[in-house]
Amino acid sequence: MSITVLIFLAITFAAVVFIRLSKMGTLLAFLLTGILVGQHVFGFVEMSESWNLLGELGIIFLWFTIGLQINLNRLWQMRKTIFGFGAAQVLMVAVMMFPILSGLTDWSVFGTCIIALMLAMSSTSEDLQILIDRNQLQTNTGRQAFSILLFQDLLSIPLLATLPTFSGKAINLGATAIDIAVMSVGLVIAVFIVSKFIVNPLMKLVSKLKSKEAFMLAIVLNIAGWTYVLSLTGLTPALGAFLAGMLLSDTIYNQQIKISTEPFAAVFLGLFFIVLGMQLNLPFLGEHWLFILCGVLALTFIKFMALYMVARVRHVEPKDATLLSLILAQGGEFGLLILQTMKTNNMNAIPSEHVEILMAIIIASIILTPILLVIHDLLVKRGIIFVNHADSKLSKSITEEAPKVVICGFGRMGQIIAQLLTSENISYVATDLNVDNVVIARDNGYNVIYGDATNPEILISAGFKQRKTKCIVVALDNIAISHRLVETLKEFAPHTKIVARAHNLKDTRELLKLGANFVTPEIIESSFLLGANVLEKLGVSKARIGSMLNNLRENNYTNIPQPLDTK
Numbered sequence: 001m002s003i004t005v006l007i008f009l010a011i012t013f014a015a016v017v018f019i020r021l022s023k024m025g026t027l028l029a030f031l032l033t034g035i036l037v038g039q040h041v042f043g044f045v046e047m048s049e050s051w052n053l054l055g056e057l058g059i060i061f062l063w064f065t066i067g068l069q070i071n072l073n074r075l076w077q078m079r080k081t082i083f084g085f086g087a088a089q090v091l092m093v094a095v096m097m098f099p100i101l102s103g104l105t106d107w108s109v110f111g112t113c114i115i116a117l118m119l120a121m122s123s124t125s126e127d128l129q130i131l132i133d134r135n136q137l138q139t140n141t142g143r144q145a146f147s148i149l150l151f152q153d154l155l156s157i158p159l160l161a162t163l164p165t166f167s168g169k170a171i172n173l174g175a176t177a178i179d180i181a182v183m184s185v186g187l188v189i190a191v192f193i194v195s196k197f198i199v200n201p202l203m204k205l206v207s208k209l210k211s212k213e214a215f216m217l218a219i220v221l222n223i224a225g226w227t228y229v230l231s232l233t234g235l236t237p238a239l240g241a242f243l244a245g246m247l248l249s250d251t252i253y254n255q256q257i258k259i260s261t262e263p264f265a266a267v268f269l270g271l272f273f274i275v276l277g278m279q280l281n282l283p284f285l286g287e288h289w290l291f292i293l294c295g296v297l298a299l300t301f302i303k304f305m306a307l308y309m310v311a312r313v314r315h316v317e318p319k320d321a322t323l324l325s326l327i328l329a330q331g332g333e334f335g336l337l338i339l340q341t342m343k344t345n346n347m348n349a350i351p352s353e354h355v356e357i358l359m360a361i362i363i364a365s366i367i368l369t370p371i372l373l374v375i376h377d378l379l380v381k382r383g384i385i386f387v388n389h390a391d392s393k394l395s396k397s398i399t400e401e402a403p404k405v406v407i408c409g410f411g412r413m414g415q416i417i418a419q420l421l422t423s424e425n426i427s428y429v430a431t432d433l434n435v436d437n438v439v440i441a442r443d444n445g446y447n448v449i450y451g452d453a454t455n456p457e458i459l460i461s462a463g464f465k466q467r468k469t470k471c472i473v474v475a476l477d478n479i480a481i482s483h484r485l486v487e488t489l490k491e492f493a494p495h496t497k498i499v500a501r502a503h504n505l506k507d508t509r510e511l512l513k514l515g516a517n518f519v520t521p522e523i524i525e526s527s528f529l530l531g532a533n534v535l536e537k538l539g540v541s542k543a544r545i546g547s548m549l550n551n552l553r554e555n556n557y558t559n560i561p562q563p564l565d566t567k
Contacts, residue, residue, distance in 0.1 A: 004044055011036055011044075012274075027126055028367055030270040034277020041282075051275050058272025059337055060241040061265040064223055066124055066153045067245020068258055075154075078147050085144060085314060086151020089328075092306040093120035100298070107350050114162055114338075115350065115358070119299060121152045123332040123366050125269060130327055130373065141320045144311070145327055153242075156334055160239040195247045203253050207435040207450065216260055222248065238337055252438055255461040256451040276336065276363070284353070285360050295361040300368060303329040319386040326376055330369045331362030402468035403429040408453035408485060409475035410437050410446070413501060417473055418446055429462045454485050456492040467495055474500035474516070479507050483514060490515030508557060524557060 015029040015036070037044040045051070075082060097116040101107065107115065127149060131137040137146070199222065206218040223244045230240030248257050285292060304325045311321035339359050343352065350358075379385045405421055407414045407430035414430055421428045430448040432438050441448040451458035459472075472489055476482045482500060489498050500516040502508040508521040532545050552559050 007044055008033075008037055011042075026129070027270070027273050028370070030273035031277045031363065031367070034274035035280060035282070036277075037274075038278035038280070038282075040280075045278065047275075047278055051278065054268070054271040055275030055340075056237070058268040058270070058275070059238050059333075059340075060223065060227060061261070061268040062125065062272065062333055063156075063238045063242040063337075064245040065258075065261070065265045066156075067242040067247075068249045068254060068261075069150065070153060070246050070249055075150075078143075078150070081144060081147035082151045082154075085310065086148045088310045088313075089148050089307055090117065090120045090152060090155060092310050093303055096302050096306055100302075105350070105354065107354075111350055114159065117155070117159060118335045118338050119331055119362075120303070121156070121332040121334040122149060122303075122328040123330055123369075124149050124153065125333060126330070126366055126369065127327050130370070140316075141324050141327075144316065144320075145324055148328060152332070152334070156242065157239065159334070159338070160242070190243075195250050199247050200251055203248075203251055204435050204439075207253065207433070210433060212260070215256070219248070219257055219261060238341075252435070252442065252450045255449050255458060258461060259451070259455055259457045262457070272333075276340075276359075280360065280363070281356055284356055288357055288360075292357060292360045292364065295357065296364040296368060299331060299361055299365050300329045300372075322386075323376065326372050327369070329372070330365035332366075335362045402465040403427045403447075403463050404469060405429075405471045405473060406431070406453075406459060406462065406464055406469055407473045407475055409477070409501075410434075410441055410448050411475065411477060414473070414475040415441070415446070417475065429464075431458060431462060454481065454488055456488065459492070464493070466493065469493070469496055471497045471499060474498065474511075476501070479503060482507075483510065486511055486514045486516050505557060505560060521557065524560065528552070 012030070012033045015032045016026055018029070036042055039046060094113075094116040097119055098112060101112050101116055102109075105112070127145060128137070131142045131145060136142045203218060206214050209215075223241050226244040226247070227237035227240035230243070231237045248254055251257075307325035307328055308321050311324055312318070316324065336359060339355050339362075342350075343355050343359075376385075404426050405417075405428040407417055407428055410418070410430045410432040411434075414432070418428055418430060428447060430441070430446065431451045431453045432441075432448060433450070433452055435450060438448050438450045449458075449462050451462065453459060463469075464472075472493065474482050474485055474489075476485065479502065482502070486498055486500055489496070497518075498516045500511045500519045502511055502519050502521045504523045505521055508519040508524075511519045528549050532549065535545050536542065
C-alpha cells in the first residue's frame with residue numbers, strides 16, 4: 001500500500017471522527033476529505049477517469065436507494081401527505097425562487113424553471129440521516145419530512161427526463177412538456193410491466209439458489225441493465241438506477257435488497273462526495289465568495305420560510321414547523337446531480353461559471369444545515385425559544401406497527417404459530433428465505449417478508465422494536481442456522497424472549513446454552529404425545545399422565561435421561 005493511500009484513509013478517518021463528534025452528517029466528512037486531498041489544498045490525489053467513475057457509481061447507488069423507497073402501497077398509504085404537503089412545498093419554493101432567478105440572470109424561461117425546481121429539492125441522504133441520528137424518523141415531524149422527500153424523489157423522474165433538452169437550442173415548451181409527460185408516464189408503466197414479467201421471475205429463480213453472491217449479482221445486473229438502456233435513449237443513467245430501484249421495491253425481496261445493498265450504497269455515496277469535494281474550484285469560488293455566501297443565506301432563508309408557511313397552513317405546531325423547515329432548508333444531491341451532468345456533458349442551458357457557483361451554494365447549504373440544527377437545539381435547551389411547547393410525539397400509525405411476535409422461519413410450524421397468534425389478535429411478522437413459502441403465505445393473508453433473519457437489519461425492517469416486540473420464535477428446521485440465529489438474537493435483543501424449535505434433546509440443550517429462553521424438542525414432545533395416548537389406552541388417568549409429563553419437562557427437560565444414541 002502506498003503512502004498516498006494511507007494518508008488518504010487517515011484524512012478520511014479523521015474527518016469522519018471530527019464531524020461525528022460535532023454531531024454533523026458523515027457525508028460532510030467525505031466532502032471535507034475531497035477538498036483536503038484535492039489539488040487546491042494538499043494535492044495528494046489528482047482527478048482521473050477512475051475517480052470520475054467512482055463518483056458516477058455513487059450517484060447511481062444513491063438513486064437506486066431512493067427508488068427502493070417508492071412502491072405503490074407506500075405511496076397510497078401516505079398519498080395525502082406526499083401529494084399535498086410535498087407538492088405544496090416544492091411549488092411554494094419554486095414560485096418564490098423564479099422571480100429572483102429571473103431578475104438576477106439572463107437564463108431562458110425553461111432553464112430558470114428547471115433550476116428553481118432543482119433548488120426546491122432537499123438532501124434526501126442528509127435529512128434521513130439527521131432524522132435517524134436524532135431519533136425523530138418515527139415522529140410526526142419525521143413522517144412529514146419523509147413525505148416531502150418522497151414527493152421530491154418522484155418529481156425527479158420528469159426533471160431527470162428534461163436533461164437531454166438542455167442542448168442550447170431553441171426549445172418548444174409545449175412540445176417539451178408533452179414529451180416529458182408522455183416519457184414519465186411511459187417509464188412508470190414500463191416499470192410495473194417489466195417488474196411483473198421479468199424481474200419477479202428472475203429474482204424468484206435466484207432466491208431459490210439461496211446464494212448471497214447470486215442474489216447480489218442479480219441486483220447489480222438489474223441496475224447496470226437499466227442504466228445502460230436509459231443511456232441508449234439519451235436519458236441520464238441515474239434515471240435508470242432510479243427505475244431499477246422502483247422495479248425491486250414492488251417485489252417481496254425489497255427488504256433483503258435494502259439490507260444487501262446498504263453497505264455498498266454508503267461507500268459509493270461517500271466516494272461521490274469525495275469526488276465532489278475534489279472537483280470544487282476553490283480559487284474560482286474564492287473570487288466569488290461574497291456572492292456564494294449571499295446565495296447560501298438566500299436559499300436557506302427562502303426554503304425555510306416557504307416550508308414554514310406551508311407547514312403552518314397544514315396546522316403543524318410552530319415548534320415542529322420550525323424544526324421541519326430547518327431540516328429541509330438546504331439544496332440536495334439531485335441539484336448536484338443535474339449540475340454535474342450539465343457540466344460534464346457541456347450542456348449550456350446556463351453559463352458554466354453559474355454552474356460552479358450553484359454547486360458551491362448547494363454544498364454550502366448542506367454543510368450549514370447541521371450547524372443550524374445545533375444552534376436550534378441549544379436555544380431550545382436553554383429555554384430561549386419554544387419554552388411552553390411539548391416535544392413532537394411519536395406517530396401512532398408507526399408505533400402500532402411494532403409486532404408483538406417475530407417468527408423466524410415460515411414452514412408448517414411457523415404457519416401454525418401464526419394462526420394461533422391471529423386467533424388471539426396478537427400482532428406478528430414472519431421472515432423466511434424460501435420464496436415459495438413467502439409467496440404462498442402472502443397470497444393467503446399471512447404477514448411474511450422475504451429475508452435472512454440472521455441479519456438483525458431484516459428484523460428491524462420487518463418492524464421489530466426493542467421492548468415492544470415481546471417474543472421471537474425460531475422455527476427453522478436447520479439446526480446450524482438456528483444456533484447462529486439464537487446467538488445473534490441474544491446479543492441484538494437481550495430483553496426479548498427467545499422461543500426455539502429443536503429436533504432432539506442434544507439440540508435443545510445447545511440452544512438453551514446459547515441463550516434461548518425456552519426450546520421445544522420435536523422428537524421428545526412427539527414421544528410424549530404418543531406415550532400419553534398409550535398410557536391412556538391402558539387405563540392410566542389423565543391427571544397422572546399430565547403430572548408425569550410435567551415432571552419430565554421441568555427445568556427444560558433435564559429430568560429426561562441421555563438417549564443411548566444421540567446421533
